[in-house]
Amino acid sequence: MFIGGYRAVYKFKCDVTVWNRTKSKCDPLISLGATYKASPEEVAAYCDVTIAMLADPNSAVDIACGKNGAANGMGPGKGYVDVSTVDDGTSKLICERIKATGASFLEVLLFFFASPSLAPVSGSKKPAEDGQLIFLTAGDQSLYERVAPLLEIMGKSKFYLGDIGKGATMKLVVNMVMGSMMATFSEGLMLSEKVGLDPSVLVEVISQGAISAPMYRLKGPSMIQSQYPTAFPLKHQQKDLRLALGLAESVSQPIPIAAAANELYKVAKSQGLSDEDFSAVIEALKSKTKE
């Protein structure tokens, strides 16, 4: 019942059928008892509910609607849940194709629940393992109710936001804010060091003040050591900023801070940091500050 990114499914305590483009990434799940199928179409044909988590709009559309795509295996009574972070247009396109088969569709966007007791990680990998995700959902309410018990295995809370597209746009706004916050936090760490302050003290000062955010406390210490263990890949943060810029453009809303942050992530990508955690965006500032 699951295709695409495997990060979020380590502790599914129900029958699971899997497919991933790179089959070896399914191995940990197969060794835990999951069944493997040879294509998204076969997964969808075999399962009542199919959950897809793909990298970006192109792959999400391809896996749902392309050759051997999930839509070919869908039909009345079945449900398709897309957990990829995509724009609302992509979500609507996939929804249309799935619903044409008689199946129902739910878009689900996830982010992590920031508990003060969380281990020093961010992104959704560890929170998924711990069942600490937050889900933003939109689409068929009956499917939302049907998959609620599954979401509750992985998550701490969930929101049903209404029509298709609402979840995607809410997620893009959240991740736009997050990407800008990380970029400016990186600037603060770099500037503090340059002017002879201890960046670890800066993290502590920020953590105790009104601008405190769990993300700073969780990622700051590893950023100071130039360590970026991947929880949320930098390439996906840049993708979300790009999609948020498109969203803003569609309603003529200026978002200059996010636009500037996007440029910094693009520099980091060009430095080969795409698969590092998005906190590696700080590296883009290091190259700029070389004398």
Ligand SMILES: NC(=O)C1=CN([C@@H]2O[C@H](COP(=O)(O)OP(=O)(O)OC[C@H]3O[C@@H](n4cnc5c(N)ncnc54)[C@H](OP(=O)(O)O)[C@@H]3O)[C@@H](O)[C@H]2O)C=CC1
């Ligand atoms: N990680 C996180 O903390 C969070 C991620 N998200 C969103 O979830 C989605 C997945 O994230 P994550 O799992 O971290 O990302 P990964 O990059 O780890 O996984 C991406 C998945 O997409 C697959 N994929 C990429 N391109 C294609 C393609 N052309 N055809 C088929 N499969 C493809 C990859 O397959 P393969 O293994 O073969 O490369 C892989 O399974 C993204 O949209 C991201 O923005 C949302 C919230 C949090």
Ligand SMILES: O=CCCC(=O)O
């Ligand atoms: O989109 C993912 C960002 C990290 C998170 O909030 O889980």
